[in-house]
Amino acid sequence: MDDLVENIYAPIEVGEGxxxxxxxxxxxxxxxxxxxAKVCFVRSGFKGASMQEICAEVGMSPGAxxxxxxxxxxxxxxxxxxxxREDAVLFARVLQEPDVVEGLVLGAMAHIRHMHEDDNAKLFAEICSEAMRNPAVETTCMKNMVEVQQMFAAYIGKAIERGEIDPPVGLDALLPTLMSVAHGMALNDLPAMGVPYEKLxxxxxxxxxxxxxxxxSGRV
Known part of the structure; x- marks a missing residue:
């Protein structure tokens, strides 16, 4: 499945004929x-959406x-x-920002924009909810979260080593808290509630x- 997943969102340019x-x-x-499936999950919830409903939505037989x-x-x-994969490309650019505060802000705002502008907030809120009761979905979500945490742990850790920041707690508490706030802002789709990006x-x-x-020294 990995080879299929790697390319399913790549655009296919096909000329006439x-x-x-x-x-x-x-x-x-x-x-x-x-x-x-995304339409069905948002409309009916993960538990409520059946494979039959997805088949009907896509116009495909169950066997296919x-x-x-x-x-x-x-x-x-x-x-x-x-x-x-999209996050990995995005965050790779974000983590090149030398100012760790600005880097984290850029990453959070990019995540919030992605969830809002691509209409993914409801979908991923449903997936996160299902992860609390479905071990298979939890494993998938945790795999992604751990990878992002590792990227930002190294980023913040280097800033601490350089003496640019002095957080009051260690990375074991700091990082999940930062990620929870940013992810929560994105999943709640605050821009859809009328909160401007600038204020966020x-x-x-x-x-x-x-x-x-x-x-x-970090502000110099």
Whole structure:
């Protein structure tokens, strides 16, 4: 499945009269299934949405759909894996920011924008809710979270070693707290509630400054 997941969101450029290859057709069908599943998960919830409902939404027989994804958990895994790959590219750029406060703010705001502008907040709120009662979904979510935590742990840890910040607690408490706040802001889709991005950025920066406590040397 990994090879399929790696390419399912890649755009396929097909000129008029050009036939798709077997691989391209498979990728195109996988994208259609995932798009339909997202609609069903948001509309009916993960538990309420059945594979039959997804089949009806995508216009595909159960036998055909099961050849791509054998279960709803497999569909969630594909959705999360694609999102993880997008996050990895985004955060790789964010972590090049030399000012750790600005880097964390950039990362949080990018995550909030992604959830809001791509209409993913309700979907991932449903997935996170299902993870609390479904071990397979929990494993998928934890895999993604651990990878992001490792990236930012190294980023913040180096800033501590350089003497640029002096947080009041260790990374074991600091990092999950920072991530929970940023993720919570994104899942609650505050921009949809009328809170402007500019104000969210001001608030998140103030929180990060208070938690990281930049030193004089870090501000030079």
């Amino acid at each position: 050009v036939a798709l290859t077997r691989t391209e057709r498979r990728e195109q069908q996988a994208r259609r299934i995932l798009a339909a 759909l099961y050849r791509y994804f054998p279960s709803k958990e497999a569909i969630v895994e594909a959705i999360c894996e694609a999102d993880r 950025e001001i608030l998140f920066r103030a929180m990060v400054v208070g938690m990281l406590r930049p030193t004089a």
